[in-house]
Amino acid sequence: GPGLGGVIIFRHWPGNASGSPSQSWQMWPREREVWGPLLELLPPWMKMRDETPELNHYEMVECFTQISGDPECRVVVVSGAGKVFTAGIDLMDMASVFQHEGGDVARNAWNMRRIIAKYQESFTVIERCPKPVVVAVHGACIGGGVDLITACDIRLCTQDAWFQVKEVDIGLAADVGTLQRLPKVIGSRSLVNELALTARKMYADEAKDSGLVSHVFPDKEAMMAGALEMAREIAGRSPVAVQGTKVNLIYSRDHSVAEGLDYMATWNMSMLQSEDIVKSAVASMEKKSPETITFSKL
Numbered sequence: 001g002p003g004l005g006g007v008i009i010f011r012h013w014p015g016n017a018s019g020s021p022s023q024s025w026q027m028w029p030r031e032r033e034v035w036g037p038l039l040e041l042l043p044p045w046m047k048m049r050d051e052t053p054e055l056n057h058y059e060m061v062e063c064f065t066q067i068s069g070d071p072e073c074r075v076v077v078v079s080g081a082g083k084v085f086t087a088g089i090d091l092m093d094m095a096s097v098f099q100h101e102g103g104d105v106a107r108n109a110w111n112m113r114r115i116i117a118k119y120q121e122s123f124t125v126i127e128r129c130p131k132p133v134v135v136a137v138h139g140a141c142i143g144g145g146v147d148l149i150t151a152c153d154i155r156l157c158t159q160d161a162w163f164q165v166k167e168v169d170i171g172l173a174a175d176v177g178t179l180q181r182l183p184k185v186i187g188s189r190s191l192v193n194e195l196a197l198t199a200r201k202m203y204a205d206e207a208k209d210s211g212l213v214s215h216v217f218p219d220k221e222a223m224m225a226g227a228l229e230m231a232r233e234i235a236g237r238s239p240v241a242v243q244g245t246k247v248n249l250i251y252s253r254d255h256s257v258a259e260g261l262d263y264m265a266t267w268n269m270s271m272l273q274s275e276d277i278v279k280s281a282v283a284s285m286e287k288k289s290p291e292t293i294t295f296s297k298l
């Protein structure tokens, strides 16, 4: 939107018209106006995604791949529509995707591995997107929802939010990111283990105390206002600086300090030559906010 450098909001709702959850993604009407014509150009198999659970991951991968390469977009806000943020995987879909009718174990297993990797990719694509992703959680955030939010950069929630690593309750070890990313988000390994092994609910205040979320808002309206204000602040800063910061934070999380510093030096040997630095330094000396600067698209 004007002045924002592009904030795109996608909503994940856990209830279809009849009230039962589905793994569908919906754009806000304003975004649909922009993206609608493009959706018409998609091949038919992509339009089948609501009916074909195994294809659902394409929506996330397609969406974030487009965002990654879209110079108009500088930051993303993900929120949920309806009663809760997300009820996690559609248990009805899961039954059909994972059921087996005989066949060779090795071939079944190989196929299963391929399916799991596709599901994993639908959240890894968020982390790989160089644009920061702010996620705003209200109500329940269950199972796959925790996988999703741990791949985001900034987590906000409402006072009524709760989080549940539910997988052990449905007989599986979480396999699309929670076990890998949650320990890097929450400082206490013991708490991560407890949440993942008992599937107990964690409510907003504990989520804040543990570091899972950085802000708790009284209600969804206040949270969305806070999320959009945060997005506005990020979008108002140099995209070279912002995207370089996200990429290097994630690289450093997964590498030693020495490797991270080495990567950073290689990164900034070109990025420090950006015109954004001169513009930002001049504005800073003139005591102007970076938001007053017009940065070129990236």
Ligand SMILES: CC/C=C\C=C\CC(=O)SCCNC(=O)CCNC(=O)[C@H](O)C(C)(C)COP(=O)(O)OP(=O)(O)OC[C@H]1O[C@@H](n2cnc3c(N)ncnc32)[C@H](O)[C@@H]1OP(=O)(O)O
Binding pocket: 019, 020, 021, 083, 084, 086, 087, 088, 089, 090, 091, 092, 115, 116, 119, 140, 142, 143, 144, 145, 166, 167, 170, 175, 176
């Ligand atoms: C490769 C694998 C990739 C990802 C794996 C992810 C693993 C997970 O996500 S595990 C978590 C799975 N989710 C759940 O177990 C959630 C179960 N649901 C609930 O806890 C509750 O329904 C609720 C979301 C907290 C909402 O509660 P409430 O407001 O009381 O509504 P309900 O009456 O319970 O539900 C309404 C309606 O929705 C159906 N439903 C709820 N959750 C799911 C679901 N995950 N999948 C399918 N259907 C669900 C529920 O059965 C009700 O249906 P009716 O037809 O109206 O009875």
